[in-house]
Amino acid sequence: LVNGELKDWNGKTTEVISTISSTSDYKHTVLGSTPDMGEPEAMDALEAALGAYDKGKGVWPTMKVKDRVERMENFVKKMETKREEIVKLLMWEIGKSLPDSQKEFDRTVEYIYDTIEDYKELDRSSAKFHKSGDVYAHIRRGPLGVVLCLGPYNYPLNETFALLIPAIIMGNTTIFKPAKHGVLLITPLLEAFQSSFPKGVVNILFGRGRAVAAPIMKTGKVDVLALIGNSKSANALQDQHPKSNRLRLVLGLEAKNPAIILPDADLDLTINEVIAGTTSFNGQRCTALKVVYVHDDIKDEFLKRFSAKVDALKFGNPWDDGAKLTPLPEPGKPAYIQELLDDALAKGASVQNKKGGEHSDNYIWPAVLYPVSKDMRVYEEEQFGPIIPVLSFSDISEPLDDMAESNYGQQVSLFGKDVYSLSPLIDTLANLVCRVNLNSSCQRGPDVYPFTGRKDSAQATLSVHDALRSFSIRTFVAFKDN
Numbered sequence: 001l002v003n004g005e006l007k008d009w010n011g012k013t014t015e016v017i018s019t020i021s022s023t024s025d026y027k028h029t030v031l032g033s034t035p036d037m038g039e040p041e042a043m044d045a046l047e048a049a050l051g052a053y054d055k056g057k058g059v060w061p062t063m064k065v066k067d068r069v070e071r072m073e074n075f076v077k078k079m080e081t082k083r084e085e086i087v088k089l090l091m092w093e094i095g096k097s098l099p100d101s102q103k104e105f106d107r108t109v110e111y112i113y114d115t116i117e118d119y120k121e122l123d124r125s126s127a128k129f130h131k132s133g134d135v136y137a138h139i140r141r142g143p144l145g146v147v148l149c150l151g152p153y154n155y156p157l158n159e160t161f162a163l164l165i166p167a168i169i170m171g172n173t174t175i176f177k178p179a180k181h182g183v184l185l186i187t188p189l190l191e192a193f194q195s196s197f198p199k200g201v202v203n204i205l206f207g208r209g210r211a212v213a214a215p216i217m218k219t220g221k222v223d224v225l226a227l228i229g230n231s232k233s234a235n236a237l238q239d240q241h242p243k244s245n246r247l248r249l250v251l252g253l254e255a256k257n258p259a260i261i262l263p264d265a266d267l268d269l270t271i272n273e274v275i276a277g278t279t280s281f282n283g284q285r286c287t288a289l290k291v292v293y294v295h296d297d298i299k300d301e302f303l304k305r306f307s308a309k310v311d312a313l314k315f316g317n318p319w320d321d322g323a324k325l326t327p328l329p330e331p332g333k334p335a336y337i338q339e340l341l342d343d344a345l346a347k348g349a350s351v352q353n354k355k356g357g358e359h360s361d362n363y364i365w366p367a368v369l370y371p372v373s374k375d376m377r378v379y380e381e382e383q384f385g386p387i388i389p390v391l392s393f394s395d396i397s398e399p400l401d402d403m404a405e406s407n408y409g410q411q412v413s414l415f416g417k418d419v420y421s422l423s424p425l426i427d428t429l430a431n432l433v434c435r436v437n438l439n440s441s442c443q444r445g446p447d448v449y450p451f452t453g454r455k456d457s458a459q460a461t462l463s464v465h466d467a468l469r470s471f472s473i474r475t476f477v478a479f480k481d482n
């Protein structure tokens with residue numbers, strides 16, 4: 001979709017392959033194909049976005065709030081009619097379970113409606129005049145220009161739209177490249193984008209990031225790079241942008257969220273939460289619990305009961321009733337997970353659960369690893385997968401020191417009976433990460449709460465409320481009482 005036109009494609013295409021086996025011999029299923037776009041298409045999209053912004057005087061950046069709202073409402077209503085199709089593609093393209101795929105769709109729709117309401121509120125609050133001394137000010141929020149959006153494969157709809165929707169509604173013009181896995185599910189929405197917004201406001205490119213996003217960044221004409229994914233991709237794109245041109249970054253990156261289990265923790269509750277935190281969507285969440293610190297006094301009991309519960313989880317295809325574990329969408333992932341396991345085993349860890357690491361093709365059973373040490377790759381790398389590294393500690397300073405040394409700082413989960421009264425510890429944790437979860441696993445939602453991180457975990461904040469601010473700038477008109 002470029003400049004309001006759905007272009008025909010006669011060039012090279014790439015097959016979209018699902019790692020869900022359609023046969024018992026794990027033969028991967030071909031779902032369709034997408035165009036391999038490159039620099040010429042990328043430049044067309046950039047020209048379209050620049051043209052629609054038209055140095056701030058375009059139809060979209062100057063449109064009245066109520067008209068922008070009307071167009072966004074029109075878009076989301078059309079989107080709601082595509083639920084079944086998109087949910088099915090979520091299951092096949094990324095292996096997300098049926099309830100979680102439905103949740104991703106519904107959460108995205110709710111996010112768009114909440115964004116519309118918050119945008120209207122933002123407008124209402126800017127209607128009043130301020131006065132300081134003899135200077136009156138009419139303060140409002142305006143767009144930034146052209147935004148390049150790239151989302152991740154684990155939430156190809158929800159997280160991509162958490163960037164795209166606020167960017168659009170604030171009056172920016174956009175270029176959007178869908179994630180590598182979870183790309184076909186954008187196609188049912190192309191017509192809705194085309195018919196809801198003026199031409200050039202939303203431009204959608206299919207292809208590899210380095211083929212379409214890199215040439216756009218090289219021109220220095222993008223005002224905002226908005227990306228949820230890994231820091232390697234973010235840095236590579238940022239490096240393309242000429243140093244002499246300013247660039248705003250809205251980034252949601254990696255994390256290594258720890259669970260810290262104190263000796264007085266309620267083990268039933270803790271085990272349930274740590275299971276959810278480590279194994280939901282097979283650990284493919286930036287908010288997943290990626291390392292578990294358990295106090296020495298309860299380590300043995302925790303490992304025994306936790307490992308048994310991991311082995312009792314149900315494996316299956318996304319539509320299977322009650323399936324908690326599903327195939328991983330990245331073809332190369334099983335080999336990578338095996339490398340991490342081999343490295344940890346060679347350095348002294350052992351797999352605690354009977355089924356840990358067993359796999360058939362991309363169906364991999366979570367492995368509880370203990371004792372994990374800091375020289376192991378699984379401790380250092382954000383594996384985005386089903387390995388559960390466990391460390392024990394005797395003094396709380398041990399996990400705190402590790403967190404302070406870590407390159408990441410998104411969230412932590414603290415488990416213990418008296419955690420609510422541990423305010424000095426909670427204050428320290430809040431200075432190391434951005435969200436402290438008491439007796440519950442880490443997560444992003446509800447989407448009205450700030451979602452961000454310290455160090456390499458994020459730049460800017462993404463809640464419904466904050467995202468509108470991340471994609472805009474405060475401007476004001478000043479006048480004197482004369």
Ligand code: G3H
Nearest residue numbers: 154285286287443444445
């Ligand atoms: O990949 C990171 C996601 O933001 C996780 O979101 O906590 O809602 O699953 P979630």
